[in-house]
Amino acid sequence: MSDLIEIDDIKRTFRVRRGMFTPAATLNAVAGVSLAVRKGEVLGIVGESGCGKSTLARMILGLLPTTSGAIRIGGRDIRQVPRRELARRMQPVFQDPYSSLNPRRRICDIVRLPLDVQGNGTRDERRAQAIAALDKVGLPARYADNFPSQLSGGQRQRVAIARALVTEPEIVVCDEPTSALDVSVQSQILNLLMDLRRDRGLTYVFISHNLAVVEHLATRVAVMYLGRVVELAPTAEIFASPKHPYTQALLASVLTPMPGLGIPDAGLGSQSPDPLNVPAGCPFHPRCPKAFDRCRTTVPHITTLGAATVACHLAENARPVQPAIA
Amino acid sequence: MMDTGIATPAPAAVEIALPKPPSVARRMFGHPGLVIGLALLGLCVAMAVLAPLIAPYDPYTQNLDARLIPPVWLEKGSWAHPLGTDNLGRDYFSRTLYGARISLLIGLSVMLISGIIGTTLGLVAGYFGGRVDLVVNFIITARLAMPVVLVALAVVAMIGGSLLVVILTLGLLKWDRFAVVMRSATMQVRSLDYVAAAEAAGASRLRVLAGEILPNVFPHLIVVATVEAGSAILLEAALSFLGLGVQPPLPSWGLMIAEAKNFMFFSFWLIAIPGTALAALVLGINLVGDGLRDVFAPEGRA
């Protein structure tokens, strides 16, 4: 199984100014993530606010530099890869259909932009390719000269997908692509993404907070909390038997549409994770129902338990400590 | 590229849910402020452009026999000089017409010079952030610490006043609002996803600035440009009034007011006419600016 992207212990911090007399705070958005994205898979990344998944997505795309650590694509550091080549191999689809399209450009021009940047062929050829891409996502050619304000949210997201595919990339990084859409539109877009992946052999990095969607789409899932990956496993395994207490709480909190089950109590405190104040030791320990002494002082290593890799002292206790490559 | 088509049925026969908004032209003519502003501005432009054709007299020709003749609607006025004459017998209608040229020239050129300087600084500061932003902020703060009128006075005192000096001085000083507004508008747009998408598509920085950011901060630019144009016109009038701007015998409206101040009580039209013209022009410019912003706003919004 070839690794398309290697993410090697990347960190990202931001300095947050807090007024003239308070020293600046450090926001640890991503605090040491190591992952690999394998060809043909759908890597789901889930987590709640403050976990750093969007920052991670931007770093993978090369839009945000890492504070430390490296990201390699096809063996080469992405800082060494020229922008245009990177754009040919990897493209994004963002969450908000209302801000991901330039409101002053026509649809066809928006989809054509990546091709214009590559500079291949004549303008008419590129326009034809853009219209073909729109057709593939289910938007007829008559939309090509409209402006985004004339399209619905679902249609705009289709445009965003068409734009992502027009350079025929291998990898598409989807940052919550359906979270801003209605349920009925969401299913259309998810079906579209699944079909495109099958037809073109795409690899997805799929970021979402919606666990039902991730379970449906992803082949492997990484769970993030306060800048770290706390659990990484194949989808079936992580949903059937989550190992990390946070994953367990997260899955327990999902409200499936089945009446009569009441509202779950995941046993977490009412504290919210704050990336400006990451607790010492395991970042999850203040809310963890299973925390013990070591959790307060030591950051857990990554342990392999079956097909899963977990960052938890409980998992460590189950097996000897062993560095694992995700 | 030649793929099998995907299986999802295209929503082909479905109407667009959003009703078509009224077209830009409709919106423009439905906006009373914009229409009035365009009328006023158009009138001034017409005056300026057609001055050589319509002006009955040369604005510099003095006629000491025909001094201080009132305009035609007062007693003792005549159609020979429909807006009267000034204290040197120069026809006021002709002077007013040619004065429009000076005011518009000043407004336009200062707007262009300061606009280019300020917008560039603002775009760069907003896009790059970090140290670049700090440097630009410092430059803006330094500029804001300087009182424009005093600096203009000092410059004129050193080099002497003239149309060119006024234009250059004002142009090189009045870019601060452009910079501040463009910087914050750029910062807002910069954080939007379509900019990130363009960067992810490999677009160069220049392409992103020109193609993605500039068209979307344009409405803000228009508003500031009109405000600054109006303000430049008024500033020039003030400087000329003080004797430090345009020099006589050029028919700048500000200078005409200055020359008329001695005759204010008995020949009030000497002040009223250029004053009204100035007010009308600046009002028109501001109305156009507000109107354009209103008309383009819904399109700019998602």
Added chain:
Amino acid sequence: MSGTALTPRRKASLLEVKGLTVDIRTPSGPLQAVRDISFEVDRGETVCLVGESGCGKSITSLAIMGLLPRSATCRAERLAFDGIDLTTIDRHRRNDLRGNRMAMIFQEPMTALNPAWTIGEQLIEVHRRHIGKGDKVARARAVDLLAKVGIASPAERLGQYPHQLSGGLRQRVMIAMALMCEPELLVADEPTTALDVTIQAQILRLLADIRRDLGIALLLITHDLGVVARIADRVNVMYAGAIVESATAAELFAAPRHPYTQGLLACLPRPGVTMAGDRLGTIPGVVPSLVGGITGCAFRSRCGHAVPACAAPVPARTASPTHTFTCVHAHVGEREPA
């Protein structure tokens, strides 16, 4: 004119909505955001209004609370809270009810609290306005309620400003604020949509507990069918400004009768029900424009079972004493129980 017709307390619903219609002026013409809807909320009951964007559920809640924008006009055959007619009520009487006997919480915790005032001041203000027993009493109640909604060190929180709290905490403060005067009806417009999954579960638990302990009726507006399933007693499904199906939660999920409801349920990826990698159900098309009104069934442009008769006014059908829906067909593809 007396704004309150003091009818004798019937054992009728706390909130009666009958024939509610809301029109909104837009540059493109009048838009019928809510078209002749009717439903009731009994004391102590949780009723959900569920639907996607543009279905009119939020506008309905604003109409009930009297918070519609100026461009909207509202008329109803009957809109009554505890027998008090809300359409003819005068402004002062309306203000006496709001915050006092009927309270509302909103979706965005970031903007729902005034950033310029402390939490304490905002909580006390409500109490002062309606109960008026002095600030000490109000303070004590505020502390009590903050503790009840699960906020640690409530007395210190009173002096904090909204920006010092996280989203989940702010939502709890909003709930506390709504409860200050012991309302009988709580209207919640998407109260957990902007929150994380784990916090959402906690807030919903809180609402359910409050409802149980204080006997408050809850009108919950949401688009999330999972929330509806877990918390609702009765559900009204809205589409394009009309209620297309009304049932108990159990009935709705077991045997939805309206094609839209069925379609909506088929769209959801359900762990254990839909197989991973399978195609999800879809509802093709988009919601029709509501400008200029709609005749007949608004869903027919997207419905797989549409017939020409759908263009005429649609009959209301009854599947059970508590289950009604509006459809031309009496039986449409009934699903097996989920």
